[in-house]
Amino acid sequence: MKKHNFSAGPAILPQSVMQEASEACIEFNGMGMSILEISHRSKQFDAVELEARQLVHEIGGFDDRFAVLFLSGGASTQFALAPMNLLKEGEKAAYVDTGVWASKAIKEAKLFGKAEVLASSKDSNYSFIPKSYDIPSDAAYLHLTSNNTIYGTQLHEFPKSPVPIVCDMSSDMYSRPFDVEQFGLVYAGAQKNLGAAGVTIVIVRKDLIGRSERQLPSMFDYKLHLENGSMYNTPPVFSLYVTMLTLRWLKEQGGLAAIQKHNESKAAILYNEIDANPLFKGTVAVEDRSLMNVCFLPTNADHEAPFMEMAKAAGIDGIKGHRSVGGFRASIYNAMPQSSVQVLVDVMREFAQKNG
Ligand SMILES: *Cc1c(COP(=O)(O)O)cnc(C)c1O
Numbered sequence: 001m002k003k004h005n006f007s008a009g010p011a012i013l014p015q016s017v018m019q020e021a022s023e024a025c026i027e028f029n030g031m032g033m034s035i036l037e038i039s040h041r042s043k044q045f046d047a048v049e050l051e052a053r054q055l056v057h058e059i060g061g062f063d064d065r066f067a068v069l070f071l072s073g074g075a076s077t078q079f080a081l082a083p084m085n086l087l088k089e090g091e092k093a094a095y096v097d098t099g100v101w102a103s104k105a106i107k108e109a110k111l112f113g114k115a116e117v118l119a120s121s122k123d124s125n126y127s128f129i130p131k132s133y134d135i136p137s138d139a140a141y142l143h144l145t146s147n148n149t150i151y152g153t154q155l156h157e158f159p160k161s162p163v164p165i166v167c168d169m170s171s172d173m174y175s176r177p178f179d180v181e182q183f184g185l186v187y188a189g190a191q192k193n194l195g196a197a198g199v200t201i202v203i204v205r206k207d208l209i210g211r212s213e214r215q216l217p218s219m220f221d222y223k224l225h226l227e228n229g230s231m232y233n234t235p236p237v238f239s240l241y242v243t244m245l246t247l248r249w250l251k252e253q254g255g256l257a258a259i260q261k262h263n264e265s266k267a268a269i270l271y272n273e274i275d276a277n278p279l280f281k282g283t284v285a286v287e288d289r290s291l292m293n294v295c296f297l298p299t300n301a302d303h304e305a306p307f308m309e310m311a312k313a314a315g316i317d318g319i320k321g322h323r324s325v326g327g328f329r330a331s332i333y334n335a336m337p338q339s340s341v342q343v344l345v346d347v348m349r350e351f352a353q354k355n356g
Pocket of ligand 1: 075168
């Protein structure tokens, strides 16, 4: 039986993307060879990289003042590459601490300069997004995490910033429209919402590249990757191909405005049930609820295991909450169909009828 995959990441992908990707593993583009065995310098793969890059531009609606890079090492590598490339020796960068991923980004920044934490919701286990803080105008950049995958909080509005915003969008990039012009650097590991693990999508304002004036190892230098069209070394060929297919799919869905509608209606179905069902409760401030990762607890802790059993029997997979929050987390990324969300809601109702 095909499962309803609510995993936080690697996560659900469109069925059509997996179909096409699996066919390409046998033979790609009538070449008599698999996508896994062709040269990354081939004409055919060049076309994949170009289409992926153009789709990132087209779907995001931004021009050539921004570079699109496809790198490896995950979003976690960008925690370090952002300060390495943008933060000068002795300068400070501003960070907002909204969870484990933000804290890891702060830790890396401290290796390359000062990281000033403007606000943190750590004391309340990151159950809300801090919003009142002043952004120092002498900071090199402001670093934000747009969606906190573990806790299920999301920035629904970005602050007006006097300095460029650097944003980890790993778990909500291209789930809704956003104005790229507001940002200096955006990065996302593909495996949450945009493809298979292995490739990281980086959008960076070209005039910020090299800002740190640091001598960098080649692989850590955005400038070098830009000059080499993300092919200074062998890129994660298959992951990049899957991302290209996922972007094609996203465009076919109608792009960011359309996918936002889809995501809003899926999230509303689930949050409405959490609020209406006496056996469950949400874990975060209502105004900061994520449209991607929906975290909830049973009102009675003894209900955790039996609810999990019932969900499992309905083909639901991946809803165990992160250990730092507990309970349940339903990740409902772009590719998650509304019908699967409805299956989860139906199980919650049935559970309440039997146990309420
Ligand atoms: C998953 C995740 C990361 C880590 O991504 P990797 O690609 O595993 O390094 C970073 N930030 C956020 C918000 C995430 O959800």
